Amino acid sequence: MNKPMSPSCERNKDPILEVMKEVITEDNHVLLEVGSGTGQHAVYLAPHFPHVKWITSDVLGNHAGIKMWLDEAKVPNIARPIEFKIGKDEFPKVVVDLVFTANTFHIMHWKECKTLMKMWGHRLREGAQVMIYGPFNYNGTFSSPSNEQFDRSLKVEDPLRGIRSYDDVHNNMVKNGFALCKDYEMPANNRMLVYRRLEFVSQK
């Protein structure tokens, strides 16, 4: 098997790094990456935050590729991938300060996106931050003709894939106990949505 390569990761890794430098603090010690894909983001980004243990995760089918990147890069603060398929697996049994997920919301079915956001609401401690990178629609419209075309191509592969509405994501995050810290504009009509887990409020 050849080492997998994602050209888009090479293009977006530096803009993502700049946002992470604003978001990740010295008090953050564990980051869970959901849907690590090839592992390229982990290998590039984790060395910039040596005090953070970076846990990769994905569906089992991607683990071999991720391990190839990790074995070659030998970055001491990256953990080998955890099997985490949303809709099938429980949330990993680790206490995390940060979650990062890139380009997963338009691939996962909306039901799986909602499951993931619900898990974050149940499992993340107060103050934990979630970074969601990817394209989103605003006010019911695509942010660019290329995003509209991309959405069409996603739906050809699987009709339940597609660029999600920012409002739908935001409303679900709020419902699950998160507040938006910042919606970063990123190159190529992408966004980085950064949320913070609020205090748990008793429903009594």
Ligand SMILES: C[S@@+](CC[C@H](N)C(=O)[O-])C[C@H]1O[C@@H](n2cnc3c(N)ncnc32)[C@H](O)[C@@H]1O
């Ligand atoms: C377009 S790739 C993005 C990979 C990487 N994060 C990146 O930005 O290059 C989408 C990723 O979502 C993962 N994914 C899709 N459905 C998933 C699910 N139900 N649970 C966990 N990961 C899923 C895929 O395995 C894949 O790694």
